[in-house]
Amino acid sequence: MNPLLLIIVPLVGAALAAFWPDNRTRPWFLPAVGLVHVVMTFWLFINPPIVTPDAWLGFDPLARAVLPAVSLLFLVSAVYGVSYLRIRSERPNRVFVAVLLAILGLLSAGHQARHLGLLWITTEAVTLAAVPLLHFNNTPRAFEATWKYLLVGGTGIALSLLGSFCLGYASLHGGGVGDLTFTSLTAQGAGLSHPWVLTAWVLLLVGYGTKMGLAPMHTWKPDAYGEAPGIVGAILAGGVTTVAFTAILRVRSVVAAAGAGPIADRTLLVIGLFSMLVAALFLLGTRDYKRMLAYSSVEHMGILCIGAALGTAGAAAALFHVWSNSLTKGSLFLSAGNIRRAAGSPLMDDVRGMAVLTPRSAALFVAGMFAVTACPPFGPFFSELQVVRASLTAWHGVATAIFLTCLLLAFFGLTRVIFGIVDGRPHPTTKANSKNFVETIGVLAPPFVLLGLSLWLGLFTPAILREAWLAAVAQLFPTP
Amino acid sequence: MSGTLNLLIGLAMGMNLLALGSSRLPALIRAMSIQGMLLGVMPLLMEHERLDWRVVLVALATIGGKGILIPGLLRRATRAANIEREIEPFIGFIPSLLLGAGGTIAAVALARALPLLPEHVGTLLVPGSLASILTGFILLIGRAKAIAQVCGYLILENGIYLFGLLLIHSTPLLVESGILLDVTVGVFIIGIIVDRIQRAFDSLDTRKLTTLRE
Numbered sequence: 078m079n080p081l082l083l084i085i086v087p088l089v090g091a092a093l094a095a096f097w098p099d100n101r102t103r104p105w106f107l108p109a110v111g112l113v114h115v116v117m118t119f120w121l122f123i124n125p126p127i128v129t130p131d132a133w134l135g136f137d138p139l140a141r142a143v144l145p146a147v148s149l150l151f152l153v154s155a156v157y158g159v160s161y162l163r164i165r166s167e168r169p170n171r172v173f174v175a176v177l178l179a180i181l182g183l184l185s186a187g188h189q190a191r192h193l194g195l196l197w198i199t200t201e202a203v204t205l206a207a208v209p210l211l212h213f214n215n216t217p218r219a220f221e222a223t224w225k226y227l228l229v230g231g232t233g234i235a236l237s238l239l240g241s242f243c244l245g246y247a248s249l250h251g252g253g254v255g256d257l258t259f260t261s262l263t264a265q266g267a268g269l270s271h272p273w274v275l276t277a278w279v280l281l282l283v284g285y286g287t288k289m290g291l292a293p294m295h296t297w298k299p300d301a302y303g304e305a306p307g308i309v310g311a312i313l314a315g316g317v318t319t320v321a322f323t324a325i326l327r328v329r330s331v332v333a334a335a336g337a338g339p340i341a342d343r344t345l346l347v348i349g350l351f352s353m354l355v356a357a358l359f360l361l362g363t364r365d366y367k368r369m370l371a372y373s374s375v376e377h378m379g380i381l382c383i384g385a386a387l388g389t390a391g392a393a394a395a396l397f398h399v400w401s402n403s404l405t406k407g408s409l410f411l412s413a414g415n416i417r418r419a420a421g422s423p424l425m426d427d428v429r430g431m432a433v434l435t436p437r438s439a440a441l442f443v444a445g446m447f448a449v450t451a452c453p454p455f456g457p458f459f460s461e462l463q464v465v466r467a468s469l470t471a472w473h474g475v476a477t478a479i480f481l482t483c484l485l486l487a488f489f490g491l492t493r494v495i496f497g498i499v500d501g502r503p504h505p506t507t508k509a510n511s512k513n514f515v516e517t518i519g520v521l522a523p524p525f526v527l528l529g530l531s532l533w534l535g536l537f538t539p540a541i542l543r544e545a546w547l548a549a550v551a552q553l554f555p556t557p
Numbered sequence: 558m559s560g561t562l563n564l565l566i567g568l569a570m571g572m573n574l575l576a577l578g579s580s581r582l583p584a585l586i587r588a589m590s591i592q593g594m595l596l597g598v599m600p601l602l603m604e605h606e607r608l609d610w611r612v613v614l615v616a617l618a619t620i621g622g623k624g625i626l627i628p629g630l631l632r633r634a635t636r637a638a639n640i641e642r643e644i645e646p647f648i649g650f651i652p653s654l655l656l657g658a659g660g661t662i663a664a665v666a667l668a669r670a671l672p673l674l675p676e677h678v679g680t681l682l683v684p685g686s687l688a689s690i691l692t693g694f695i696l697l698i699g700r701a702k703a704i705a706q707v708c709g710y711l712i713l714e715n716g717i718y719l720f721g722l723l724l725i726h727s728t729p730l731l732v733e734s735g736i737l738l739d740v741t742v743g744v745f746i747i748g749i750i751v752d753r754i755q756r757a758f759d760s761l762d763t764r765k766l767t768t769l770r771e
Contacts, residue, residue, distance in 0.1 A: 194728060198735040205739070208746050217757040221766040223750055224703070231710060231743060232697065238736065239690070239717045245724045250674055255727025272672055300769045362771055 080121055080136035080189060083144070086113055087182035095175040103174050104162040107155035110178055111148075114185070118148040122545065130260045133192040140188045142549035143323055146400040147188070147316045149530070150407045151181050153523045154311045157411050160519030161308055164418065172209045180206050180312065187320040193241045193257040196324055200237070200288060203317055204230050210309040211301050222300035229297040230287060237284020237324075240277045244331065247273035259327050263555070266334040274335045281328045282344060288321035291348055291382065292355035295375045299363075302371035303423060307414020310367070314374045314410060315403035322381050322399065326392070329385065330553045345386035346476060352379030353483035360490025365423045366416070369494045370409055373449060376487050377402045377457075380464060383480065387467040389554050394463035396546040401456025401534055402449075408527035409445040412438045415520050416498065421510035425494050430503030434511040439499045441524045446495045448531050450488040456534035559679050562602045566685040566719070569595045570661060573692040576712060577657040578650055581643060582635050582704055586628050589708050592689075592715055593623025600725055612725070615733055619718075622737060627711065627744050631704055634751055645762070648699030660691035682723055689716030703751050703761040707744070714740055 090110035097103045121136050122145050128135035136144075158177070162170045180203055187199035211226055212219040241257065248262060249255040250270035256262070262269070287294040302310045325345075332341045356376035363369050377398070384395025415438035420428040432439045448455035451462075461484070468477045503511075572592040579585040597620030600612050646653065664687035671683065693713025697706055721733070751761065758765050 194735070198739055201739045201743070205743050205746050208750065212750070212753065218768050220750065220754050220757045221769055224754060224763070224766060225769070227747055227750060228697065228706065228710070231747075232713070235710075235713055235717055239720060242717070242720050242724055245728060249724065249727055250672060255724055257728060270672060276671070299771075303769065359771060368771075 078117065078120060078124075078126075080126060080140075081134065083114060083117055083121070083136075083185040083189070084134075084182050086110060086117070087178045087185065091175045091178035091182065094178055095171060097171075100170060101163075101166065103170055104159045106174055107158045107177060108152065110181070111152035111155035114181060115145075115148045115152045118145050123541070128191075131258055133195050133258065134186065134189045135191055136189055137191065138545070138548040138552040139323055139326065142396050142545045143319055143399055144185065144188045146403045147184055147319060148181075150315045150403050150527070151312060153527050153530075154308050154407060154411065157311075157414075157520060157523035158308050160517060161306065161414070163519075164514075165306075168213065168215070173213055176206050176209050177312070180210075180317070184316050184320055188323060191259050191327075193244060193259065193262070193328075196327070197234075197238050197241050200285070200320060200324065201234050203320065204234055204288065207309075207313060207317065211305045213306055213309070214304065216304070219304040222297075222304040226297045226301045229294070233284050233287025233294060235284070236280050236287070240280030240282075240284055240328075243273050243277035243280060244269075244328070246270070247277060247335070259331060262331045263334045267336050269331075269335040271335065271337070274332055274337055275340065278328065278332045278337065278341055278344070282325065282348070285321040285324045285328075286348065289318050289325070289378045289381075290371075290375050291378055292352040292375060295352065295355070295371075295378075298375060299359075299365075299368040299371040302374065302410075303365055303368040307367075307410045307412075307417065310370065310414070311407040311410035314370070315407045318374065318378060319399050319403065322378070322385075322395075325382075326385055326395075326553055330555075333554075342386040342388075345382045346473070349379040349382030349384075349386060350476060350479050350483075352376065352382065353480065353487075357483040357486035357490065360487050361493070363490070363494065364425050366425060366428075366494050366498055367413055367423045369491065370406070370413055373409075373487065373491065374406060376483065377406070377449075379483075380461060380480075383476070384464045384467065387464070387471050387473070389550050390470065391464060391467035392550045392553060393543075393546045394460055394467055396549055397463060397538070398457070398460035400542075401460045401531055404527050404534065405445060405448045405455065405457055405531040408441065408524040408531065409449055411520075411524040411527070412441040412445055415514070415516065415524075416442060419511040419514035420498070420507050422507075425497040427504065428498045428507060429501040430499075430507070432499045434503050434508065435514070435516055437516050437521050438524075441521070441528060443495060443499060445524070445528055446491050448528060450491055451484060454532065454535045455528075456531040459535050459538070562599060563679075563681050565595050565599055565602070566681040569715070569719070570681070570685050570688050573661070573689055573712065574654060574657050576708065577653040577692060577695060579644065580650060582702065583632070585644065585705060585708050586631050586635070589711055589715075590624050590628035592712065593628070594620050594625075596715055596718055597621075597624055599719075599722055603722060603725055615737070618737055622741050623711070623715065623718075627741065630744065630748050631707065634748055635704055637752070644705050645701045646699055647701060648695065653695050653699055656695055657688075657692050660695075661688040664688040664691065677723060682719055686716045686719035689713070689719060692716070701762055701764050703754060703763055706763065707747055707751065710747075711744065 094106040190196035247269040251268040290298040576588040665684040668683035696709025
């Protein structure tokens with residue numbers, strides 16, 4: 078099967094949804110296209126195609142190791158989307174549905190992009206496409222968040238374009254032809270001009286790091302995730318950030334081939350630890366449970382960077398963590414969306430006693446919190462354990478200590494907020510508001526399934542998945 | 558050819574200073590629009606032998622997009638929003654100009670430190686690009702009006718475009734046109750959001766956007 082279908086099918090679905098006349102039936106496009114996408118992705122996952130080295134797009138081992146997680150997350154979120162858009166039937170959903178599907182197509186393209194310029198175009202397109210999703214609620218707060226997202230995200234993405242040009246110039250200056258495919262850049266290796274490679278690395282790390290939400294470029298994230306609907310948060314945090322992370326992984330392997338691997342690893346380690354620290358401190362301070370999820374996402378992006386900095390074992394752990402983070406964070410965003418809808422406010426000062434008002438969503442939220450703070454036997458526990466093991470094997474004692482301290486602080490921060498809103502006696506206003514929200518199977522099953530997948534990933538990581546991660550690591554760390 | 562190219566880049570750098578010193582939105586938009594047109598002409602000057610029709614296409618698209626379409630959209634937004642035309646700065650005009658001038662000198666010095674190919678040594682492409690990027694940042698940080706910030710963002714993009722000209726012979730034009738398309742769509746979307754902010758807040762002063770914080 079042609080992997081291009083992964084891109085074409087969602088884009089065609091988006092076009093159809095844009096012209097579909099009926100507001101009530103249009104949301105069904107989401108799970109329909111999502112299902113086709115999951116089937117195609119897993120078919121390709123089991124029968125990986127042979128990628129020609131100089132192809133601009135291809136289902137290569139790295140795409141194979143990450144894209145199925147995004148596809149799975151999208152399908153489950155799409156099922157949630159049908160129920161969510163039924164509740165929000167007062168809002169026209171033409172743009173919302175079409176854009177979500179377009180994002181799936183663009184994410185598939187971004188994960189498969191083997192050309193620096195193409196990678197930039199798809200990442201930029203995803204950034205822009207997400208804009209209407211962020212202000213779906215049409216409130217002044219949502220527009221404020223969208224503006225900040227556009228300015229910070231736009232500047233970040235502009236810097237990554239500059240970085241891509243610098244890497245191209247590194248190739249030209251080193252006597253190459255300036256071909257921007259990752260294969261040819263890696264093949265040129267030590268021939269790349271050293272000062273330009275370092276400039277490019279800094280700019281690309283800042284640029285794609287902004288998209289990922291690494292501190293200190295994370296400032297758009299709490300605003301955007303706080304104001305967007307839960308389903309959008311789930312897809313942004315579990316899908317869009319991963320494409321930026323794989324971009325950083327691909328660039329890192331070029332930089333390593335050029336002989337600057339140790340410098341790249343050191344910067345990744347420092348920025349990862351800094352992100353975790355900033356996120357942990359903000360988690361201790363925030364009073365908004367949706368912004369809390371954004372800070373938790375910043376923390377997990379830090380964990381991914383730390384993993385990527387720790388050689389082959391660390392990179393495999395990071396790819397594992399992409400899966401466990403995407404699925405767990407998706408579950409948390411969806412159950413938080415339910416609670417937000419029932420409670421009518423995102424602030425822990427106004428919301429109390431959700432265990433009484435929305436018992437099932439609250440239970441899922443608490444279970445999701447234990448999963449995301451790495452309690453066994455959920456996925457994140459095992460992936461973070463592997464990161465710790467890789468870091469101890471590499472003799473990074475201090476880094477490991479900071480890592481574990483941040484995890485502990487984040488645990489305190491998350492439990493403080495979550496038990497604050499779940500426990501206690503509900504306010505009368507919250508009680509009145511929650512009458513409008515019914516916990517149907519449609520809004521409960523998706524977060525439950527995602528949580529179940531996270532548990533399954535932790536308990537029975539399939540051998541084929543491990544093999545896919547190792548294959549991706551072999552692509553990123555070619556043995557000379 | 559390099560002489561004409563340098564002249565144009567010099568003019569574009571002059572536009573940076575003009576943009577930093579403008580106290581009114583229409584003047585800022587005009588400086589940005591002239592800079593966009595200058596950038597559009599440059600790829601034509603960089604062709605050595607015969608003119609490739611694709612380069613001509615990119616040049617025309619750049620002149621049309623950066624020089625006419627986007628500034629036109631911004632002018633319409635200014636009129637439709639009926640905002641006062643004065644730009645309120647966080648960083649005053651004289652300090653911005655001094656920063657911009659200092660930045661331009663620093664850009665020339667920095668460009669000398671980076672290794673360049675022989676055919677690029679004599680051109681102002683790298684200093685011009687760095688100076689425009691810096692100008693863009695000063696405008697993004699130092700102006701309160703949303704439209705002035707958008708102009709800053711576009712000048713930043715112009716700087717990156719200048720850098721991209723170093724690669725014009727090696728990157729396929731497909732990539733360039735994709736980038737141009739993305740930038741144009743981006744400005745469209747920014748324009749829509751500016752319009753919505755105007756309606757929601759009854760103002761385009763970004764100092765009013767302070768609800769979301771810890």
